[in-house]
Amino acid sequence: xxxxxxxxxxxxxxxxxSKVSLECGDNLLSCIALRxxxxxxxxTPVDIIFKETEVALCTGDGKDTSIANRIxxxxxxxxxxxxxxxxxxxxxxxxTFTSIITSDSLKRLNIQAGSSVTALIKSNEISxxxxxxxxx
Numbered sequence: 001x002x003x004x005x006x007x008x009x010x011x012x013x014x015x016x017x018s019k020v021s022l023e024c025g026d027n028l029l030s031c032i033a034l035r036x037x038x039x040x041x042x043x044t045p046v047d048i049i050f051k052e053t054e055v056a057l058c059t060g061d062g063k064d065t066s067i068a069n070r071i072x073x074x075x076x077x078x079x080x081x082x083x084x085x086x087x088x089x090x091x092x093x094x095x096t097f098t099s100i101i102t103s104d105s106l107k108r109l110n111i112q113a114g115s116s117v118t119a120l121i122k123s124n125e126i127s128x129x130x131x132x133x134x135x136x
Contacts, residue, residue, distance in 0.1 A: 002055070002097040004048045005131065008040060020128065024048055025093040029069045031126035045131035054125040055099035057087065059109050062118040069121040075113055080106060087111060089119055 006024040013019075018036045022029040029048065040046065062070040073089035076096065085106040087099045099119060101111075111117060 002050050002052060004095055004097060006046055006048045008042055008044045008046060008128075010042055011036070019123075022046070022048060022128075024071075025091060025095055027071050027091065029071075029121070029126065030123050031128065032124045033128060036128070037130065040128065040130055047129045047131055049127045049129060050121055050125050052086070052098045052100040054121060055089075055097070055101075056120040057099055057101055057105075057109065057111065057117045058120060059111070059115070059117055062120050065120060067120040067122055069119075069123060069126070071119040071121070073117055073119050075111055075115040075117060077113055078106065078111065087117075089117070 004024050006022045008020055009023045010021040011018050013036070016035050018033045020031050020033055020036070022031065071091055073091055076088040076090050079086040080103055083103060084100050085103045087101060088096060089099060090096050
C-alpha cells in the first residue's frame with residue numbers, strides 16, 4: 001500500500017458521499033469517500049492511501065484522460081518481472097510511492113530509471129485515514 005501525508009483542503013458532502021480535495025505537498029488530489037468520519041474536516045492531517053496496482057503511468061502530462069489525480073514524477077528504480085513490474089516514483093518535493101504496471105506496458109512506454117512520467121490515480125481508488133499524532 002502507498003501512503004502519502006496530506007491535509008484536507010475542502011470537502012463537499014451529499015448524503016453519505018463526500019468529494020474531498022487534498023493537499024499533498026506540491027500536488028492537489030481528490031477522492032470520493034463514503035461515510036467520512038465527522039472529525040475529518042477542512043485542515044485535518046490525513047494519510048492518503050492507495051494500492052500500487054491503482055497507479056497508472058503515462059509519459060505525457062495525462063491531461064487527455066478523465067483521471068483527475070495527476071502527479072508528475074521521476075522514476076527512481078524499476079524491478080521488472082515476467083508479467084508485472086514495480087516502478088518506484090519520486091515527486092518534485094521528494095515524496096516516494098510505487099506503481100505496479102504490466103511489464104508489457106513498461107516496455108511499450110520505455111519506462112526506466114530517470115524517466116519523467118505522470119502518475120494517474122482515480123479518485124475512487126484513494127482512501128483516507130486520520131493522521132495519527134506522533135508522541136515523543
